[in-house]
Amino acid sequence: MSRRRRWTAGACTAAITVGLLVTGGALAPARHDASARGSENEIAVGAYLHYGTPGVDRMGALSRWLGGTELRAGHTYLPGDTWANIEGAPDSLESWARWRRERPDRLFVLNVPMLQNNEGGVPDRRVAELLRSGARGAYDQHFRRLAERLVGLGVPDTVIVLGWEMNGFNYTHRCRPAPESWKQYWRRIVAAMRSVEGERFQFDFAPNRGIDAIAWTSCYPGDDVVDIIGMDSYDQPPGNTFEEQVTQPYGLQHQVDFARQHGKPISYPEWGLFRRGDNPAYMRNMLGWIADHEPLYQSITDYCPHGVWQCTKNPRSARVFQEFLSTHPGRSQR
Template sequence: MPHRGRRLVGACTTTVAAGLLATGGALVTAPPREASGRGAGTEVAVGAYLHYGTPGVERMQELSRWLGGTELRAGHTYLPGDTWSNIEGAPDSLQSWARWRKARTDRLFVLNVPMLERNEADLPDDRVAELIRSGAHGEYDHHFRRLAERLVGLGVPDTVIVLGWEMNGFNYSHRCRPDPEGWKRYWRRIVAAMRSVEGQRFRFDFAPNRGSDAITWTRCYPGDDVVDVIGMDSYDQPPGDTFDEQVAQPYGLQHQVDFAKAHGKRISYPEWGLFRNGDNPDYMRHMLAWITEHKPLYHSITDYCPHGVWQCGQNPRSARVFREFLSTGKGRGRGGPPRFDRAEDQAWPGLW
């Protein structure tokens, strides 16, 4: 996904929120996993990324009304990667998300966690490789233990952690290509650090971009013992001019499904939506059908322009498909597009 939006997230949130870990050693015992295949739970948690902070929580209920009462069970947000303090869980909005999660036992809280500070600083490959090696040697373990303690303390020890998302791309400082082997060791250290915190039941979601991108994402896979979910961020853009091509391309949607099945994992779609091909109801129908067929643990449409369907008015045909597909039929027609009370929120969707 294009990362410009999360550059804004980091700036906004910064304003608001002014053991046995040696590489190769035994890891803390992982929590029980929900494997894909026979016997696994198959109910799909529907979600949307609506805003990085507390307004995102409030808009979940509004979007649910727009969908005729459909329950949104996946709440999705990001920790900004500008400073280590934010990666440690400093944003106050985590409290709002924790309250949302605890209101119903069947909800999922999905949190994207950067692996490095200055995550959108366009660092050169040699500097990224140096930072990854430092992480692999344990220099940053304490930051992730603090995050784990923060989440457990907030009462969300079962958070789904989308760690180092889109690692196969070119942009983020937590990208894999500069040192794939070091990157995998670093992932393992982070998971060990977070699992060392008493009371945690985190699930770790490995979520590359669809396709090969800067490096084939299978080269970054850190191991079945430290991954619980095989995710994929997939937008309607090349490579893959048609949905069938997005499915069949090397390291595309079918490869994700097959890889997850081979490794006994559920799949997810932390980010998906429209993009280069504009308002494309055909893509929307096919993606929703794909999700229905393959039953990910959760999916979360990115709902701001140009990707979204509710907060973005430029995709009316796709919005109609999304709403009709996901609506419960109860109270259809109630609600409407979001209403913004503050000037900065009114401008917000167009800034991404």
């Protein structure tokens, strides 16, 4: 989804009443922090509420709306306009870090762009040049600085959703213009961030559901540099029904199967309503899918048109979400 929408999502706030295994140079093994889940079947529930400090402030109110369900996944994004912001300049990171440190079972989930001017409409030819530069190490220092910032804030175990939706058409950090360079660049970023003393980051590979611009398996950089297989999935084509969203090539079932084959947990960093408006059947099906497949965490995108709490346009879906998570906050129904 467009990052501009995330930065302008405050317009909806007034409505609130309160596969391929790719090998490369050997790095340290990928990490799987089972303790972060609290227990074997528990899912960290979260929501994207605002990129900055207001997002932290709204977590408690959303939890109360859900009947006291604990929100254990705090989710935000670094802006991709400048390298300074990708390095972690926003002051709001301090607020998110305080939230994370308050409870040991919380997850801090941070989407990190791989290139500046990430929504600048950069043409494919230039994207390919930038990816080749990244693969040669031209931008390593920016990611070391980000890692140092996160470790310094006391969140060395941040879940890094790096280069999200890389299989799409829009972001400058997209994969299609140069897949081999993209994979090598991911590996360089992970190596740079893991070189910082004290880090325990987990790296989440999170494509769009479906084939989009390129099969997301063609962008997979290797098991040693990926810890989680995520997927961003909204109620929109491809997939006219939820069943088709599950069974389509590179859809929800493919994600689960791929993760199992590679020994990785799954996640849903972004999901929600979209093209079909207020759709309680979709909401019920997606929540059921999440409960049955037990991702490490799930985070609904909670602003219009995707959300159910900060957006009043989806009242029927909101009731499903509220009732389901009030009754089954972070557990499988089995």
